[in-house]
Amino acid sequence: MSLKIGVIGTGAIGQEHIARLNGKLAGSSVVAVNDINSENAQAVAARLCPSAKVHATGQDLVNSPDVDAVLVTSWGPSHEEFVLAAIEAGKPVFCEKPLATTAEACLRIVEAEIASGRHLVQVGFMRRYDAGYRLLKEVVTSGQIGDPLMLHCAHRNPSVPAHYVGDMGITDTFIHEIDVLRWLVDDDYVSAQVIQGKRSRHALNGLDDPYIVVLKTKSGVVIDTEIFVNCQFGYDIQCQIVGEDGTANLPEPATVPMRKNQMAGQSIMMDWKLRFIDSYDVELQEWVQATLQGKVTGPTAWDGYFAAVTSDACVEAKRTGQIVAINTDARPDFYR
Ligand code: NAI
Ligand code: ISE
Numbered sequence: 001m002s003l004k005i006g007v008i009g010t011g012a013i014g015q016e017h018i019a020r021l022n023g024k025l026a027g028s029s030v031v032a033v034n035d036i037n038s039e040n041a042q043a044v045a046a047r048l049c050p051s052a053k054v055h056a057t058g059q060d061l062v063n064s065p066d067v068d069a070v071l072v073t074s075w076g077p078s079h080e081e082f083v084l085a086a087i088e089a090g091k092p093v094f095c096e097k098p099l100a101t102t103a104e105a106c107l108r109i110v111e112a113e114i115a116s117g118r119h120l121v122q123v124g125f126m127r128r129y130d131a132g133y134r135l136l137k138e139v140v141t142s143g144q145i146g147d148p149l150m151l152h153c154a155h156r157n158p159s160v161p162a163h164y165v166g167d168m169g170i171t172d173t174f175i176h177e178i179d180v181l182r183w184l185v186d187d188d189y190v191s192a193q194v195i196q197g198k199r200s201r202h203a204l205n206g207l208d209d210p211y212i213v214v215l216k217t218k219s220g221v222v223i224d225t226e227i228f229v230n231c232q233f234g235y236d237i238q239c240q241i242v243g244e245d246g247t248a249n250l251p252e253p254a255t256v257p258m259r260k261n262q263m264a265g266q267s268i269m270m271d272w273k274l275r276f277i278d279s280y281d282v283e284l285q286e287w288v289q290a291t292l293q294g295k296v297t298g299p300t301a302w303d304g305y306f307a308a309v310t311s312d313a314c315v316e317a318k319r320t321g322q323i324v325a326i327n328t329d330a331r332p333d334f335y336r
Contacts, residue, residue: 003288006032006067008058008082009074010044013096016273017073020284022049028288034061035074058082062089069291072096080105083301087112087120092291094284096124097175099304103312106305114334119296122287123304127180129286130279132251136239137184139248146244148185153177153225154238158270160229165205169227170314174213177225178307178314179299184241187217189310189326194318202230213314234268235275302335 007018010033022030030049034057035041045052055061058078062070062085069092072082080100086093087109099121100106113121127133140148155173164172182189193214203209210228217223239250253275255266269275283298290297309328317324 001027001292003028003292004031004066004068005029005071006034006055006061006064006069007071007073008034008061009072009078009096010035010037010041011073014071014073015044015048016280017071017284018044018048020281021071021288022052025281025285025288027292028284031066032061032064034058059085062086062091067091069093076101080109083109083121084112087116090116090118090120092120092122092296094122094124094287095304097179097304098171098308098311099123099301100308101171103305103308106301106308110301110305110332113301114332119300119334121301121304122296123179123299123301123307124283125176125179125183125299125303125307126276126279126283127176128183128279128299129282130276132253133180133184133239136241136248136250140184140186140241140243144243145241145246145248147219148221148241148243150221150242151181151185151223151225152238152240152242153181153223154236155225155227155229156231156234156236156238157229157272158232158234159202160207162205164229165207167315167318169207169209169211169229170213170318171311173229174225174227174314175307175311178215178310179303181215181223181225181239182217182306182310183299183303184239185217185221185223187219187221188306188328189215189313190218191216191323191325192310192313192317193323194314194321196318197226197228200228200230202232204230208318211318213317215310215314234270235272236268237275300335302331 021028032053034055070086072095195212197210215223241248313324313326
């Protein structure tokens with residue numbers, strides 16, 4: 001059986017996901033696409049999924065009887081509308097991060113999903129599908145290093161485009177750590193603090209870069225993460241867990257150590273798309289399989305909501321220099 005998917009948003013990641021779902025992965029085909037830039041949608045369909053219908057609006061696509069499930073890869077501010085439309089139509093929906101751009105909008109999605117009585121929504125936090133993070137999670141769960149006490153992490157990009165402004169270091173970039181670190185330690189956050197670093201001369205458009213975010217969890221785990229999106233040298237994701245009985249590090253991607261030009265070393269990736277390319281495959285393959293069985297096994301709408309509440313608290317902490325409390329209601333039974 002094949003899952004017939006409609007994709008809203010045929011930009012960068014939309015195209016990559018279409019290529020995966022329409023050839024590389026098993027059990028799925030892309031039967032419909034839409035983009036506010038209809039020329040782009042036509043061109044992408046012609047290149048990647050020639051038999052797909054190009055719909056005039058995302059709503060039309062969601063309501064098409066040919067579409068079994070929806071993939072939302074449009075810009076963040078449009079996510080809420082399409083995810084709510086899919087819930088209303090009773091169709092499973094995979095939404096790229098962020099689930100929505102405000103915590104209130106995420107909560108509306110959570111409430112709509114609960115009211116529908118069906119688990120339909122998955123959020124595109126792909127780090128949970130990365131082989132290295134999965135190995136690290138196994139180490140934590142097996143108790144080999146005892147209880148995690150502290151985490152030291154870094155999210156470094158070589159550079160960012162001109163449209164990357166304001167608090168995107170948190171809302172676009174750190175949001176991945178917000179989700180994956182909470183999943184790793186299996187504990188919710190209670191507070192956030194941001195410590196500004198000395199501003200790099202490479203930071204454009206008044207961007208604050210770098211800075212450190214400190215999150216504290218309910219059980220007292222302290223997590224510091226350096227966010228440095230103009231570090232120049234590479235796309236570098238680090239995570240070290242300090243446990244009661246030892247430490248555990250996120251494995252580096254496999255590269256061949258070389259000795260050359262009076263130096264010994266290994267290359268570092270420059271592009272985040274390459275660093276997590278396998279995890280996108282695993283993420284969408286597991287989503288297709290679970291969806292065909294009527295299940296959601298990945299990050300839920302509640303995880304998307306919790307990430308948004310945490311992200312808001314980090315933005316406020318950055319603005320005020322204060323330690324900001326992270327408050328949500330208890331996780332609804334629906335998501336247990
Ligand atoms: P993009 O700008 O390359 O593509 C977005 C596309 O959505 C554009 O073609 C745009 O015309 C279309 N669009 C915008 N509003 C729309 C609407 N109302 N209806 C239909 N189409 C609409 O952006 P990109 O990089 O592909 O990002 C898309 C989403 O994916 C964002 O939410 C982003 O945060 C997320 N993303 C996730 C990544 C991950 O690692 N999980 C990596 C990159 C992006
Ligand atoms: C980008 O938007 C992503 O989602 C990537 O996964 C992330 O690593 C990068 O820093 C973001 O800018």
